Amino acid sequence: MRAGRAAYLIAAPLALLYASLFIGRFAVPPLEVGRVLLAHVASLPHTWPDSVDIILMQIRLPRAVMALMIGAGLSASGAAFQGMFRNPLVSPDILGVTAASAFGAAVALLLSSGELELQAISFAFGILGVALTYLLARVYRTTPVLMLVLSGVVVAAFFSALLGAVKYLADPESKLPAITYWLLGSLNGISTRSMAVAVPPILLGAAGLVLLRYRLNVLAMGEEDARALGVRTEIVKGVIIVCTTLITASAVSVCGIVGWVGLVIPHWSRMVVGPDHRALVPAAMSIGATYLLFIDDVARTATAGEIPLGILTAIIGAPCFAYLLRRTRGSWR
């Protein structure tokens, strides 16, 4: 990757993170934003109301950081899976993690669990869903890609049906709208507490994918070739699945279903840096982080209400994808 391009990719998400602290429905003068931020690293006279500090440090900052993390994580997962499955249509939810996590969250909402319990239940179900897929796909101590995909379809369909059952049982005055909005995706629920729980698995998964990015190049040539080159494909595949599952389950558990990011961003990144996973994985993380943060800024400021994230990512993501398809004429590598 050229140095100039790398600098852009590092600077873009950070610049947008900084800018995001200035925009919102609650008017805070730009200078005051700077002073509040400084006050947390140096001692400054406290000249602003408490509410400004809460808005910036408890609401805007956690939300923006979480948008960066989830955007980066989902995009890296998408890039890794598209390489591993050697298929451009794959997104991180291919193994059923999203459907299973969503079911877990809906159950938690039905039971009126607290915020952290919801996160834990949703995350646990995401892991369970992928574990089921993996076991179902296992044949003679290998997990052929086709079996993984088909098992993923089965598990996702099963959990979607269970989710439907939960929605059917839910109270229409309170629970059902909550479940419906939750499934559309939103970062509104992010607090410092929920962040503390969600960030470690995402970091762990993302670190794993970054470390494995060279192996992804080998896997993308096909499993037999990879084995011939001495790569232990079963182990590499297993680790990639664990990493993407940690990321995606964690993302769904805090912000619901955010579609399209993990599908579109890897394509977009490939246009920028090419198909080499050594550059592609970090580039996808940067572009995905910037993209999701931008969309979330729109979601929280465009109207007095909150526009569900999943709606925006699809409305913006689908035309982007269409454009990319035309532009690359389907040659996805």
Added chain:
Amino acid sequence: MTARASGGVLIAALLGLVSIQAPVCAGGAAAQAPAATRQVTDAAGRVVTLPARVTRVADAWHANNALVLMLGGGDKLVATTVQAQRQPWLERLYPRIDRVPAAFDARGDVNLETLIGARPDVILMAYGGSLPKWAATADAYHIPYVLMPNTSLAGLEETARLTGQVLGEKELRVAEDYIRYFDANLRRVTAVTASLEDAQRPKVLHTASAGILTVDGRESLIDDWIRIAGGVNCAQVSGLGRPVTMEQVAAWDPDVIIVGTAPNRENRRAILDDPRWRGIEALKDGKVFVNPSGAYLWDRHSAEAALQVLWAAKTLHPDLFRDLDIEKETKAFYVRYFHYALTDSEYRSIIDAVAP
């Protein structure tokens, strides 16, 4: 008895059932059509022809089931909703509600066979401008339905009147009495609140769910009672249960928060414990309240909306309504309209919105 013989008996029994059932089915709406009828004009301006004496009512509107009971028509219910059966207080006031077939599910869909099997004379349903998709089927089976307004507090009085008209003369008299009572409560509150300056009106936020932050906005019955009770609904969104951002809530900075979702007490606790809510005026003043819930949620289109206006007025302006005794009013209301004497602990369970 051999298997074949028992099969034969079964078939004979089934045939017998069919032959018994058949005349009953045939003797439904069609055969009685020439009998005495009357007409009711509903919220959509439709003129609906009903049997002169309505004895079988299907109520598709969750909140309206308690109203039917209140007007004295509870025993006429032949089909209800899953949601109505889930109200612990409705169950306490009228245990039979659990045995009435729940033809309508939580989302407003219908099990047509249950509905038709219940042979209702009429279906009562809420109307906010559009018909449920099964209305066409009700038409096809010649089951009349009466639409009732569900978008404002004034509409609630109209709903009470329409429900009374549909049920019969005795129930209509109760409905008229209820409307007079409701109006008296409204006058009692507005006599004090109408002259309030804008600065004296607290900004109120009414939350509609907890797992995801949704609030009740403008153009709704909730907005109506907040205004009447002398407050301002600070949620500048339209309709019920709209999702809003935490930051937007902070920008609105409500003086009073009313938690309107089961489990209300736990949801209130979640707000008090969340650091993101800490800077908001209502929390500084300790003004986060649980909305009462009885035969139905008081804050919605329930019979108890007549009490809701009193409770909200007292909650928003305790010093202006010093002489208003919510406990006395509530107990009197339940005796007068539900013929049920609340104990002190039962009264508390309604105010705290927990199961009795």
